[in-house]
Amino acid sequence: MGGVLDPQGPIGAAERLILINATVVMLAVIVPVIVLTLGFAWWFRAGNTRARHMPDWEYSGPVELVVWSIPALVVVFLGGMAWISSHDLDPPRPLASATAKPIEIQVVSLDWKWLFIYPEQGVASVNRLTVPAGTPLHFSITSSGVMNSFFIPQLGSQIYAMAGMTTRLVLQADKPGTYIGRSVQFSGDGFSDMRFDVVSLEPSAFDDWVRQTRGAGGTLDLQSYTGLTKPGTVSQPSTYGAISPGLFQAAIQQAVK
Numbered sequence: 001m002g003g004v005l006d007p008q009g010p011i012g013a014a015e016r017l018i019l020i021n022a023t024v025v026m027l028a029v030i031v032p033v034i035v036l037t038l039g040f041a042w043w044f045r046a047g048n049t050r051a052r053h054m055p056d057w058e059y060s061g062p063v064e065l066v067v068w069s070i071p072a073l074v075v076v077f078l079g080g081m082a083w084i085s086s087h088d089l090d091p092p093r094p095l096a097s098a099t100a101k102p103i104e105i106q107v108v109s110l111d112w113k114w115l116f117i118y119p120e121q122g123v124a125s126v127n128r129l130t131v132p133a134g135t136p137l138h139f140s141i142t143s144s145g146v147m148n149s150f151f152i153p154q155l156g157s158q159i160y161a162m163a164g165m166t167t168r169l170v171l172q173a174d175k176p177g178t179y180i181g182r183s184v185q186f187s188g189d190g191f192s193d194m195r196f197d198v199v200s201l202e203p204s205a206f207d208d209w210v211r212q213t214r215g216a217g218g219t220l221d222l223q224s225y226t227g228l229t230k231p232g233t234v235s236q237p238s239t240y241g242a243i244s245p246g247l248f249q250a251a252i253q254q255a256v257k
Helices: 010-043 061-088 203-216 222-228 247-256
Strands: 103-110 113-118 123-126 128-132 137-143 148-152 156-161 167-171 177-183 195-201 238-240
Touching: 010 061, 010 156, 103 128, 103 148, 103 156, 103 247, 113 128, 113 222, 123 128, 123 203, 128 203, 137 148, 137 156, 137 247, 156 167, 195 203, 203 238, 222 247
Parallel strands: 103 137, 128 195
Antiparallel strands: 103 113, 113 123, 123 238, 137 167, 148 156, 148 177, 177 195
């Protein structure tokens, strides 16, 4: 199973690059410190008569400059990387390189399952997120009650799902495949089962999936949604061929009530 070091989308790839760059910057300090520590221990060993011991030494300007300038440069480099990347990878920011039309997906965190609503396609699914490859995914995320966290490690950008409000996230899967999505915020007894498959399909195959889901029937209305909000896990993913208009907004308002 792949993770953050095996990205399958532009956001995940950018986040891996940040992780690698930050590691290299820190290793530029850690490796010399380890080498110098071993070197000092070896040179100033009791049996080395050539080592000069200066018990009254207390200050050296050049040494102080090196000791403090290196950590300061590390902080500047890491701070600069964090500043730039936090703006470039702002969760709701549209993908600058995208050429395909984005798809809107509404996500509701339930106890203990995930509901995915496709308002433009008029279908919904539980515990399986089916998406077209190479297409920006514009998520609107909320929770039916307990705060949760939505995360697809290979696509990037963990973000919270909170009752009564909407958080937004933009991701993309570059190629077809199946990836793991999960909750990374403890939310009770069924937390460990709050996993879902992210199935990335070719755009034509995604259109076929939408048609098949519509043909399979089932309607996600307020009554069926209320049933989903009851605490409990599901053994198999399920789909709905039709959805009631404004259900996502109703889910937010119901959480507020």
